[in-house]
Amino acid sequence: xxxxxxxxxxxxxxxxxxxxxxxxxxxxxxxxxxxxxxxxxxxxxxxxxxxxxxxxxxxxxxxxxxxxxxxxxxxxxxxxxxxxxxxxxxxxxxxxxxxxxxxxxxxxxxxxxxxxxxxxxxxxxxxxxxxxxxxxxxxxxxxxxxxxxxxxxxxxxxxxxxxxxxxxxxxxxxxxxxxxxxxxxxxxxxxxxxxxxxxxxxxxxxxxxxxxxxxxxxxxxxxxxxxxxxxxxxxxxxxxxxxxxxxxxxxxxxxxxxxxxxxxxxxxxxxxxxxxxxxxxxxxxxxxxxx
Numbered sequence: 001x002x003x004x005x006x007x008x009x010x011x012x013x014x015x016x017x018x019x020x021x022x023x024x025x026x027x028x029x030x031x032x033x034x035x036x037x038x039x040x041x042x043x044x045x046x047x048x049x050x051x052x053x054x055x056x057x058x059x060x061x062x063x064x065x066x067x068x069x070x071x072x073x074x075x076x077x078x079x080x081x082x083x084x085x086x087x088x089x090x091x092x093x094x095x096x097x098x099x100x101x102x103x104x105x106x107x108x109x110x111x112x113x114x115x116x117x118x119x120x121x122x123x124x125x126x127x128x129x130x131x132x133x134x135x136x137x138x139x140x141x142x143x144x145x146x147x148x149x150x151x152x153x154x155x156x157x158x159x160x161x162x163x164x165x166x167x168x169x170x171x172x173x174x175x176x177x178x179x180x181x182x183x184x185x186x187x188x189x190x191x192x193x194x195x196x197x198x199x200x201x202x203x204x205x206x207x208x209x210x211x212x213x214x215x216x217x218x219x220x221x222x223x224x225x226x227x228x229x230x231x232x233x234x235x236x237x238x239x240x241x242x243x244x245x246x247x248x249x250x251x252x253x254x255x256x257x258x259x260x261x262x263x264x265x266x267x268x269x270x271x272x273x274x275x276x277x278x279x280x281x282x283x284x285x286x287x288x289x290x291x
Contacts, residue, residue: 010058014061014170024061027062032051037272042277043279173198181196192226198265220251222253230276
């Protein structure tokens with residue numbers, strides 16, 4: 001088949017936490033080779049796709065700049081380095097939400113380094129600690145997104161601007177899956193495939209019960225814009241630990257897949273280059289693949 005560049009990209013990707021210091025073009029140039037690897041691993045002939053063609057049909061819905069922290073005042077830096085509490089640091093509604101039981105331990109949320117072995121020489125323990133810290137940061141951003149309606153509206157607009165009749169698939173990672181789900185629930189005019197990677201959508205304490213539209217009798221609402229939903233969870237990914245099978249929360253139409261990402265359990269690139277993701281994307285784009 002011949003690829004043409006549409007006025008609205010056919011493939012829309014949306015990120016999760018930890019991209020405050022980057023931008024849409026940095027992520028686009030980093031992620032699209034992994035997307036291409038995923039298509040290849042799923043059996044799509046190399047001659048049917050190329051990086052320029054893929055990039056011409058895709059875009060990253062970027063919202064990281066909206067949550068980029070403001071720098072501390074120099075006086076606060078001095079106070080902090082001296083062991084004091086920076087002026088202006090106060091409890092807000094996010095603290096209450098983060099204190100809610102979530103199935104994660106306190107050390108998961110706080111990044112308690114006491115869990116590390118003496119000298120920090122155990123690589124696996126260090127990797128687990130990094131994963132806990134990353135999960136805590138994701139939960140912090142999730143809480144801010146939930147309690148701040150202005151931020152939620154601005155984040156949603158970043159995705160909305162890229163959606164249109166030509167959109168064939170939305171690929172979302174981590175917190176981006178929560179954002180994309182809630183936007184797609186409001187767009188019955190669309191007919192897209194939905195691919196969720198490392199998604200916390202099923203977590204009953206931190207995400208699921210707070211979704212809009214509200215779940216009914218323990219069952220999540222099927223997004224109005226979605227024709228097919230593929231969910232991919234990785235072994236050891238803390239974001240998916242509470243509910244790796246989203247079919248349990250959103251119905252049997254969700255196709256759950258499980259992958260191994262090694263020590264990079266929650267990283268987006270191993271998710272993108274997995275055969276499960278590649279197959280779902282190929283089907284969404286109507287690309288032939290070897291069975």
